[in-house]
Amino acid sequence: MTLPDTDAQHPAKADQAPVVHEPAAPLPNREIRATAGPDLAELMAPPPRTDDACLACKSVYNYPIARWDKMPLSVLGLPRSEREARHMRGLVMDVRQCATCSHVFHSDFNYDHIPYRTGSNLVYNDGSSWRKYHDDLVEEWVRDYDLVGKRVVEIGCGEGLFLERLAKHDNHCIGFEPGPDAERAAARGIEAYPEYFQGSRLFDLHADALICRHVIEHLANPLDFLEDIAIACCEADISPLFFAEVPLIEKAMEQNRINDFLYEHVSNFTRNSFRTMFERAGFDVLDVRARFDDEVVTLVARPTPKPLQRAVRLKATTFQKSVQRQIQRVRTTLLAWQEAGLKVALWGGTGKGAALINMFGIDSNLVSTVIDSDPRKSGGFVPGTGQEIRTPDHLRVNQVDRILICTNWRARDIEREIRDVHGFDTDLYVYLEESIQVLGPETQL
């Protein structure tokens, strides 16, 4: 089992509305037994807003389910003496269910308490039905998604048992596993990396398919983990199939089963929350299916094409390159004017004018006269550089050769003010397209 290092905290994306789906149909072949439920007053109370964002959809509305203040690790904890067992650290396990997507998660979880680097997953299941389930699942995915002769990457490959099955279909199998199981995977012929998987690896792996089974429920930030992969796929211009599997909590919830909650399983997925999380992270979900007597859920997805991300990348990169270039250009022009002995006034002393003055480093040594149309600013000083801001009347007794208008979207209004209201015939210039340009009748602003 590989556990990608996704501990980095990302702010909740409050601007993105959570994706809400119709409630999943009851699990197949299940009768939901009536149990004593809450009274009407409890159901009428609004869902509490909390400080704990849902790990699947980031909603902060959730209901408390259960809380234990001292739970030991049970998936990666196996003490070797009674004394050690009794002195294991007790961890807070506060289980909540998201009001928006139905995800069940722990609100007080610390990934650092779990020794993934040194320990193996101790949940043991070598039963014949579990093995047959794996055999059948591999056959189904190979058949339905043409997984033959492909490059398949498993994130959290454990000892490589699942990849070993896929390798029999002429697939080149690559596994990531930071724990001690990586060596055992390598011994099965898997190209195994003893490390956490990062989305950036997708640039050189040339993966046709990604597999991630019984890993995502352990992650402190599963949505970030998936988004990292979706964004990397867009950057690398690839669209691998993503096959995922986690335990399914719906049946345990129906049966009021409490011992499905394990500290290491910070996420307990419903079909809806599993789908919601993938869609929110940037995937098109092709299939969601309850399996193994409804105790697990599988999902198949592809990264959603992201033309906006590619356009944003192009624009951001272009803009970044332009910043230094235009600072150089504008300063060169102003220095040339200074050397030529030209007197210059800047028009606009606060807001975008002040921003431009500071960004281009136009201090009072370079340009000392700053004018503003707004008389309320007269007597104030340019933030950061300190030129005194003056009214246009200042130019009647302190004539200048050139006026540089700092804000191009107001340039025509300012031009009319300069010409028609104040009657100045000074040459006008404007900051436009990375440089200082003459403001003439034909200038496209």
Ligand SMILES: [Zn+2]
């Ligand atoms: Zn949620």
